[in-house]
Amino acid sequence: MTVSIYNLSSKSCGVAVGPTSPSLSIANAQGVVFWNNCYSDDRPGACAMFLTLHVLKPKTSYRFSRAWNQRGGPKLAFVARGTYELTARFSGLTSPLKKEFVLMA
Numbered sequence: 001m002t003v004s005i006y007n008l009s010s011k012s013c014g015v016a017v018g019p020t021s022p023s024l025s026i027a028n029a030q031g032v033v034f035w036n037n038c039y040s041d042d043r044p045g046a047c048a049m050f051l052t053l054h055v056l057k058p059k060t061s062y063r064f065s066r067a068w069n070q071r072g073g074p075k076l077a078f079v080a081r082g083t084y085e086l087t088a089r090f091s092g093l094t095s096p097l098k099k100e101f102v103l104m105a
Contacts, residue, residue: 001065001067002064003022003088003097004064005062005093006056006060006061007056007057007061009058012055013056014053014055015092016053016090017051018052020051021089022064023036024086024087024088026084026086026087027087028082028084031085034072034079035068037066070103080103081102081103083100083101084100084102085098085099085100085101086099
């Protein structure tokens, strides 16, 4: 999964980045979050609580990628086929980015 933030303006701006920004989470069709990017070795974990300012020059972007092995929940079993929602949040932005996707196998 990859999210990015793009500076459309003609001036440099800052975006807070670190273990909690951006944050990625995956929820099932009932809205239950069962995975986020703070997982460690595919187990729930705590994110470190620090952010640094990343300067975005005009017309540039910041990209963040994280792999998910399609496991989640308390037993870390493979999730079932179906519809899921990826939510990405950047610190300082009021609206999260959301994308629905379907697992076929």
